[in-house]
Amino acid sequence: LVAGVADFDFFYLVQQWPGSFCDTQTGCCFPDTGKPAPEFGIHGLWPNYAKCRAAGPELVEDVAMVVDGTTAAVDAVERRQKCWPENCDDRNPLKPWEIKDLVAELDANWPTLSCKSGRSMEFWSYEWKKHGTCSGMGQHEYFAAALELKKRHSLAAILADAGVVPSDNESYFLSSIRDAIAGATGAVPNLECNRDASGETQLFQVYQCVDRSAKKLVDCQLPMQGKCRDRVKLPTF
Ligand code: 5GP
Ligand code: 5GP
Structure with a gap:
């Protein structure tokens, strides 16, 4: 067994709000599959201590x-x-054919917004190498698990039900965002913010804690310094 493999306590399922990735000073690019839907997209499934x-x-x-x-x-x-463990097995790069049957779903739910390349496969390969190789799961199992977890709840729909809708001028209480997600999913998430090009604080990523089996959402126990304020924006995308 490679050191670090399957040696962790919980996963973070991390999802990014595309509006907040794109409106920063750095900007973003759309993948070769086109503009993603205005939904949170997967960033990664990360083993953690x-x-x-x-x-x-x-x-x-x-x-x-x-x-x-x-x-x-x-x-x-x-x-x-x-x-957290990372890069647990350099000899186990992502083999695209292993996840062939998941590509359409991954394109829709795990799109790259980076301008480095328009290919989401490169983003998935990076996440597999850095985090997936530490999960103790096989390649197909890892990506299928992330998709399953994401499909269980639509974060955008949960926020909309709580009156938190994408807007370029409205701001929302961070606590109302956390409460809405906790209420709808049964588990308290961690929240991370970033700044838009004019320096305003906005919700960027939602970290949901998942048990070691990658099946059950659990309350996040580690407080996170997520750079948020009491009130945050949720920009349109
Ligand atoms: P950042 O510095 O942008 O927060 O994170 C950079 C990278 O470090 C992330 O993309 C991720 O790969 C890794 N990372 C950051 N925070 C965590 C964490 O809490 N757990 C794990 N497993 N990786 C993290
Ligand atoms: P992390 O180390 O934060 O897990 O992964 C971030 C790396 O993945 C960065 O090197 C970034 O260039 C690449 N990447 C590709 N597409 C995306 C994307 O849509 N969002 C983020 N956060 N990183 C992406």
Whole structure:
């Protein structure tokens, strides 16, 4: 067994709001399959450790030790605690034919918005290599699991039911967004925000916590410094 494989506590199913990916200073590009629907799209299904509260793959337990001197710094580095496993098997790249029957669904639900290439397959390959190889699942199983989880709830519909509709001038209470998703899915999510080109805070990604079997949504236990404010926007797409 490769170190790190299947050694984790829960998954994050991360979905991105395309309006908030596209209206930043960097902008976005549509995939070769065309403009995605105005729905949240999958970013990834990420194995995570429960013990870690930092927002990075690695947490230096005692930062004071690092600034303290060379020997101490080495000790501190050795005591680095991983927040999540990644890149668990370099010899297991995504093989497109393994997920051939899922491509249409993936194009609709997991589209790339990056301008690096119009090919969503490259985004899926990247996510498989970085996160999927740590999931303990096979390639087909991993992508099918992410699609199944996403299909269970439409985040855009949940927000619309709570009166949170995409708008270029309205802003919404972050708590009402969290409550709406928790109420409809039965599990408290984490929320991440970013800034639009004029610096306004907007909902960017929703992190839903999923048990190790990748089947059951659970409350997210780790608070996340998601760069949100009390009120956030949800831009149109
Ligand atoms: P960012 O710095 O944009 O928040 O995250 C960059 C990348 O780090 C993400 O695309 C993802 O691959 C990884 N990452 C960020 N936060 C988490 C997390 O909480 N868990 C896991 N497993 N990966 C994360
Ligand atoms: P992460 O490391 O955050 O899991 O993955 C982000 C990487 O995937 C970045 O290198 C980014 O260029 C690429 N990528 C391709 N398409 C997308 C997309 O639609 N959204 C995000 N967040 N990253 C994308």
